[in-house]
Structure formats: structure tokens, C-alpha cells
Amino acid sequence: MGGKKFAVLLCAEDPEYVKMKYGGYFGVFLRMLGEEGETWDVYKVACGEFPDDEEIKTFDGFVITGSCNDAHGNDVWILKLLILLQKLNSMKKKILGICFGHQVPCFLGNGQILIAIRLFDTGAFTGRKTGPAVSGWDMGITTIHFSSSTKLFSSVIVPASLAVIECHRTRSVNSHQKQVIAWSDKTGIEMFRYEDHIMGIQGHPEYNRDILSHLVDRLLQRNLIVVNTKP
Numbered sequence: 001m002g003g004k005k006f007a008v009l010l011c012a013e014d015p016e017y018v019k020m021k022y023g024g025y026f027g028v029f030l031r032m033l034g035e036e037g038e039t040w041d042v043y044k045v046a047c048g049e050f051p052d053d054e055e056i057k058t059f060d061g062f063v064i065t066g067s068c069n070d071a072h073g074n075d076v077w078i079l080k081l082l083i084l085l086q087k088l089n090s091m092k093k094k095i096l097g098i099c100f101g102h103q104v105p106c107f108l109g110n111g112q113i114l115i116a117i118r119l120f121d122t123g124a125f126t127g128r129k130t131g132p133a134v135s136g137w138d139m140g141i142t143t144i145h146f147s148s149s150t151k152l153f154s155s156v157i158v159p160a161s162l163a164v165i166e167c168h169r170t171r172s173v174n175s176h177q178k179q180v181i182a183w184s185d186k187t188g189i190e191m192f193r194y195e196d197h198i199m200g201i202q203g204h205p206e207y208n209r210d211i212l213s214h215l216v217d218r219l220l221q222r223n224l225i226v227v228n229t230k231p
Contacts, residue, residue: 003037003038003039004037004038004039004060004061005038005039005040005041005058005059005060006033006038006039006040006041006059006060006061006062006063007040007041007042007043007051007059007061007062007063008025008026008029008030008040008041008042008043008062008063008065009043009045009062009063009064009065009081009084009101010024010025010026010042010043010044010045010046010065011045011046011064011065011066011067011069011081011100011101012025012046012065012066012067012068012069012100013044013046013047014026015214015218017214018211018214021210022211025065025206026040026042028206028207028211029063029065029206032205032206033063033096041059045077045080045081045084046067046069046077047077048076048077048080050080050081050084051084053087056084056087056088056091056093057091059093060093060094061093061094061095061096062088062093062094062095062096063095063096063097063098063101064081064095064096064097064098064100064101064104065098065099065100065101066098066099066100066101066204067099067100067101068218068219069100071100071103071104078104081104082104085104089197089198092195092197093197094197094198095197095198095199096199096200096201097198097199097200097201098200098201098203098204098205098206099201099202099203099204101200102191102192102200102201102202103200103202141163141164141165141166142163142164142165142166142184142186142187142190142203143161143162143163143184144161144162144163144164144182144183144184144190144191144203145160145161145182145183145184146158146159146160146161146162146181146182146191147180147181147182147183162182164190164203164204164205165203165204165205165207165208165209165212166187166202166203166204179192179193179194180192181193181199184202187202189202190202190203
């Protein structure tokens with residue numbers, strides 16, 4: 001009793017394969033992040049399932065997962081996620097964003113969090129900080145480089161570089177509100193921190209080769225990626 005409580009905001013539907021082998025993406029994140037004595041819940045936000053205000057108060061932190069949706073889309077559930085993130089930020093709740101979850105927050109001068117929605121395309125907000133990568137998909141193993149000034153935890157030695165799994169085609173652009181922790185040649189910002197309660201990671205530390213291979217197959221089947229057969 002008395003352990004910390006966290007919630008996974010699931011921004012993608014679980015493939016049958018991942019549900020069968022790993023207990024869904026919630027199971028994948030729980031294996032990576034969960035510790036003894038903690039309580040973890042999941043909200044399928046991509047299906048319209050969100051915590052209410054009373055439930056939000058009970059959580060110490062939230063994880064925003066990856067998604068097959070574009071971070072700059074204007075889906076109804078993304079708009080609702082915008083509202084939720086504004087609440088979480090105002091409450092200084094701990095937030096960890098992975099891939100899509102790394103891309104969706106952008107910071108204006110007043111510190112408010114917005115989602116990279118269609119508003120960017122109309123120019124309604126000049127503070128938008130994500131967009132489609134002109135270089136296309138970043139998929140597979142990518143080497144990221146840590147800033148020499150990065151100090152995440154006093155007890156952790158941060159390496160100069162690290163190989164991570166990536167699968168995305170949207171990038172995050174720098175903002176004076178964010179502290180860039182790590183970067184890569186193709187993507188730009190790979191990790192950022194905002195104040196002491198929000199962190200974004202572009203890569204997928206929760207993935208293994210099996211999960212990545214299955215995801216690539218799904219993207220191929222949906223024609224979201226195309227294999228270039230030209231020499």
C-alpha cells in the first residue's frame with residue numbers, strides 16, 4: 001500500500017500478435033518501467049477512453065505511447081489528448097512521451113502544451129514544434145548522441161552515444177522551452193526535457209526486434225511504407 005500509481009495512455013490499437021505474446025503494448029511498457037509496489041493502469045485514448053478529473057488526481061505520472069496516427073493530425077481523440085496534457089502540465093504531473101508521445105507536446109512562450117494538430121497547417125499557432133520529416137521514415141537502429149551537458153540522474157553515467165530502435169516519420173523541432181538531451185543526424189531532437197516533469201523520447205526503448213519486425217509488416221500491409229525495389 002502507498003506505492004506510486006501510473007497510467008499508460010495507449011495511443012495505438014494492440015495488434016493481435018502483440019496482445020497474444022506480450023499482453024499488448026501495456027504489457028510491454030509494464031515490463032520495461034514497472035517496479036514492485038507500483039500500480040499501473042491503462043487508458044485506450046485512441047479508442048476514446050480517457051481518465052476523468054478525479055482519476056487524474058490519483059496518478060503520479062503518465063506514459064504517452066507511440067501511434068500509427070500522425071502527431072499533426074486532427075483526430076477527435078488527439079484533440080482530447082491536448083486538453084488532458086494541458087491539465088497534466090498545469091498539475092506538474094510526471095509525463096513520459098514515446099515516439100508519438102514525444103512529438104505531440106510543443107511549448108509556447110506561456111508554457112502551455114499544445115498538440116501538433118491541423119492548427120499548424122493553417123498557421124493558427126506559430127509555436128508548433130513538430131512536423132513531417134522531409135527525409136522520410138527513420139526506421140530500424142539509429143545512433144543517438146547525448147548532449148555533453150546532459151545530467152539525467154546523479155547516479156547514472158550517460159554515454160556519449162546509444163543505439164536505439166526507431167520507427168517514425170515525424171520530427172520534433174527545438175524550442176527555447178525544451179532542454180535537448182539527445183540528438184541524431186537524421187531526426188534532430190531524440191530526447192528532450194521540459195522543466196522537471198516532462199520527458200520525450202523519439203525512439204522506442206520498449207521495442208525489441210520481434211515487435212519492430214511485426215510493426216514493419218503491418219505498415220507494409222497498410223501501404224504506409226513502400227519498399228523501393230529500384231537499384
